[in-house]
Amino acid sequence: MNTTVxxxxxxTEDLGNDRRTPRADSTLRRRCSPLASPAEQLRVLxxxxxxxQNVPVAFETLAGGLRPAGLEIFQVNVGKLCNMTCRHCHVxxxxxxxxxxxxxxxxxxxxxxxxxxxxxTVDITGGAPELHPRFRELVDAAxxxxxxxxxxxxxxxxxxxxxxxxxGWLAERKxxxxxxxxxxxxxxxxxxxxxxxxxxxxxxxxLLNAAGYGRGDPHRRLTLVSNPAGxxxxxxxxxxxxxxxxxxxxxxxxxxxxxxxxNNMPISRFLDWLQQSGxxxxxxxxxxxxxxxxAIAGLMCRNTLSVGWDGRLYDCDFNQxxxxxxxxxxxxxxxxxxxxxxxxxxxxxxxxCFGCTAGAGSSxxxxxx
Amino acid sequence: MPGxxxxxxxxxFGKIADVKPELGKKFFDYYASVFVDGALTAREKSLIALAVxxxxxxxxxxxxxxxxxxxKGADFEQMTEALHVAVAIRGGASLVHxxxxxxQVQKLGx
Numbered sequence: 001m002n003t004t005v006x007x008x009x010x011x012t013e014d015l016g017n018d019r020r021t022p023r024a025d026s027t028l029r030r031r032c033s034p035l036a037s038p039a040e041q042l043r044v045l046x047x048x049x050x051x052x053q054n055v056p057v058a059f060e061t062l063a064g065g066l067r068p069a070g071l072e073i074f075q076v077n078v079g080k081l082c083n084m085t086c087r088h089c090h091v092x093x094x095x096x097x098x099x100x101x102x103x104x105x106x107x108x109x110x111x112x113x114x115x116x117x118x119x120x121t122v123d124i125t126g127g128a129p130e131l132h133p134r135f136r137e138l139v140d141a142a143x144x145x146x147x148x149x150x151x152x153x154x155x156x157x158x159x160x161x162x163x164x165x166x167x168g169w170l171a172e173r174k175x176x177x178x179x180x181x182x183x184x185x186x187x188x189x190x191x192x193x194x195x196x197x198x199x200x201x202x203x204x205x206x207l208l209n210a211a212g213y214g215r216g217d218p219h220r221r222l223t224l225v226s227n228p229a230g231x232x233x234x235x236x237x238x239x240x241x242x243x244x245x246x247x248x249x250x251x252x253x254x255x256x257x258x259x260x261x262x263n264n265m266p267i268s269r270f271l272d273w274l275q276q277s278g279x280x281x282x283x284x285x286x287x288x289x290x291x292x293x294x295a296i297a298g299l300m301c302r303n304t305l306s307v308g309w310d311g312r313l314y315d316c317d318f319n320q321x322x323x324x325x326x327x328x329x330x331x332x333x334x335x336x337x338x339x340x341x342x343x344x345x346x347x348x349x350x351x352x353c354f355g356c357t358a359g360a361g362s363s364x365x366x367x368x369x
Numbered sequence: 370m371p372g373x374x375x376x377x378x379x380x381x382f383g384k385i386a387d388v389k390p391e392l393g394k395k396f397f398d399y400y401a402s403v404f405v406d407g408a409l410t411a412r413e414k415s416l417i418a419l420a421v422x423x424x425x426x427x428x429x430x431x432x433x434x435x436x437x438x439x440x441k442g443a444d445f446e447q448m449t450e451a452l453h454v455a456v457a458i459r460g461g462a463s464l465v466h467x468x469x470x471x472x473q474v475q476k477l478g479x
Contacts, residue, residue, distance in 0.1 A: 188444045228440070235442035239410050243442065 004104045007133030008081075014162050015083055015095040015131075021156050022194030025085045027094035028272060035272050036092065038323040044275070045266060045351040048284045059353045062291050066347040069302040071339060074119035074147070075364065076110055077317060078102045078132040079309040083157050086193045088182075088227055088270040090321055093127040101127075106311040107134045109335045111141040117339060119305065123178075123364065125152035125317060130163055139175060149175045152225075155204040156197060171211040174219040178260075179204075181224050184244040185251075188229035205254040214256040225260045225366075231279035233290060233359040234261035237367045260366030263287075265318050265355040287354035295361025298368030301347050307334050315347050317364070318355075324348045379429045412441035419448060420455040 028036040035041055050057045079101035082093035102110070114122055122142035129135055129152060142149045151170060158167055170177060181201050182192045189198040205222070208214055214222035224244065228234055241259040248254050264270045266284060274280040301315040313332040314320040326332040327346050361368030386393020404414050415437045422430030438448050 183442070183444065185444050185446070187446055226442075229444075230439060232436060232440040235440060236406070236411065239406055239412065240442050243410065243412065 004101065004107070004133050008098055008101060011081065011131050011133065011162070012095070012098055014160065015081075018083060018095075018160060020159070021083045021200070022190075022196040023085045023094075024192065024194035024197075025087045025089075025269060027085060027096055028092045028269060029099075030094070030096050033272060035268070035275075038321065041267050041271055042322055042350060044271065044280075045284075048281055048351070050281075050284055050288055052288075057288055057351075059349050059351055059357075062288075063293070063296060063349065063353070063357060066296065066299065066302060066349060068343055068345060068347060071117065071119045071303060071305060071342065073121045073123050073300065073304040073364070074114060074117050074307070075123040075125060075304050075317065076102075076129075076138070076307045077125050077309055077320060078107075078127065078129045078135065078138070080127045081131050082127040082154065083131065083160060084128070084154055084193060084197070086154075086180075086269070087273055088192055088229075088264050090265045090268045090270060090318060091127060092268045092321070097127065100309050102132060102134075102309045102311075104134070106309070106334065107138060109311055110307060111138065113307075113334050113337055114142050114145050114147065117305075120148060121150060122147040123150040123152065123304075128154050128157040130157050130166060136169070139170070139173060143173045143175070149173065150178050150223075151175050153177050153179045155179045155181065155201040158204040158207060159200055167207045167211045167213070171213065171220055176221040176223060177208060177213055178223045178225060179208075179256075180227070182227045182229050184226075184247045192227065192229045202248075202252045202254055205248075205252075205256070209254055214254070216257065221258075222256045223258050223260060224256045225262060227262050227264055231264075231274060231277070231283040231286070233286065234263050234362065234367070236360060237261040258366075261360070261362075262366065263355050263358055263362040265352055267318060267352050268321055284351070284354070287358040290358040291354060292357055292359060292361060292369050295357045295359075295367075295369040298361060298363060298365070299356055300363035300365060301349075301356075304364065305337070305342065311335060313337060315345075318352055319348055322350070322352065324350065374428055376432070379432060382429070410441075412438070412443055415441045416443055416447060416451040420451040423452055424455040424459055 035044070080091050080093040080097035081095070081101050082097070083095060085094040124138060126132070139149055157163060181189060183189045186198040189201065190196065205214065208222050212220040226234065226240065237259060240261055244259055248256065266274060274283050304316060306314040306316050306320050308314060308320045311334045313326040313334060314324065315326060327348050328341060356362045386397065404411060415434055418430065419434040419438050422434050435448070
């Protein structure tokens with residue numbers, strides 16, 4: 001049918017033969033879980049009994065309407081295919097998710113839109129975006145358009161035989177590697193991502209360090225992204241960064257440039273885990289109690305366009321997973337994206353947004369307050 | 370009186386300042402200042418608090434600082450090590466009193 005489809009068969013085969021990437025979980029889709037449906041996730045969230053003065057708490061009551069800012073980040077989610085299945089994944093990504101991978105036609109439309117956008121940064125995410133057959137082409141197009149490019153990387157994907165040489169290739173293009181590592185020590189990382197993931201992540205960091213990443217060079221920036229391994233909020237980013245730096249360098253001899261600390265969003269597999277572990281209500285209450293108005297100004301939904309694997313448009317990657325499309329007249333699709341009218345949109349919010357406004361705030365760029 | 374300990378007490382702790390609010394305020398202000406990042410990080414202070422909580426056997430403090438340690442980025446292993454510090458000091462405190470016993474025994478015995 002097209003080059004992506006043919007190449008995807010090879011990717012799936014490689015992932016099928018991959019016995020070395022540990023996996024913590026299976027996808028909700030594979031388990032035929034009701035929570036595989038975005039509508040069911042929204043229903044579950046809306047039904048959590050959190051009230052203030054006997055009225056159910058709505059995000060909009062506390063935060064008001066979020067006002068759009070200028071477009072800075074053009075974020076492309078190339079699909080849900082991943083070599084891992086982490087327990088907190090908000091995408092429900094995994095090796096079986098070939099049902100949701102960006103098609104050739106959409107990739108072409110995205111490349112055309114990158115040529116037109118005024119956003120300064122192209123942020124490529126997934127799944128594991130490096131598994132998309134046209135990942136390198138997408139990076140080259142964005143670099144060619146003069147954009148700063150971010151690769152949202154799970155680290156272990158860099159060790160797959162099919163990605164040999166990828167680190168050097170990214171370094172040549174000055175691509176920022178934004179890598180998930182839940183914790184700077186083994187137990188919490190492995191609990192969330194699978195036994196052995198921590199050691200493989202460190203191995204990938206060594207490759208990155210050897211290619212010049214994580215050593216203070218602004219053209220070889222290695223950003224780590226931390227998620228709490230449980231039903232609690234993220235640590236203070238500045239303090240955590242100092243502790244991570246010491247620990248990773250002393251224990252493993254690896255370095256990085258900066259740390260983002262994110263909160264876990266109560267959607268998809270993390271929502272499933274919250275439900276299964278009996279933590280859902282207390283976690284939602286914790287998010288609402290920790291609501292911080294100062295976190296709003298820096299929220300990613302204000303300055304980010306989020307493009308889905310099928311070309312549909314959203315205010316952020318979380319809304320994308322919940323099928324909450326951009327509130328713009330007509331079908332919001334990358335093929336006919338109109339940046340001027342985008343600025344006048346109303347940002348779509350729901351209860352999951354409490355995840356981004358809790359504590360020090362949380363966005364694709366780390367803490368916001 | 371339903372019982373001696375109640376999880377709701379922790380949530381309602383602030384109400385202790387409803388009476389003598391000036392004293393309550395001084396305590397809670399001081400308390401908040403103690404735990405900010407300083408020469409020790411907030412995570413290290415939280416681990417100390419967790420250890421002390423076990424030494425003084427305060428279920429409220431154990432609950433609060435188990436959560437706080439995790440949120441500050443400590444893991445189970447680090448928290449367990451902190452716990453053993455408390456255990457070692459409590460145990461050691463008993464054991465070192467044995468020196469008094471020893472002295473008496475030596476004095477009184479033949």
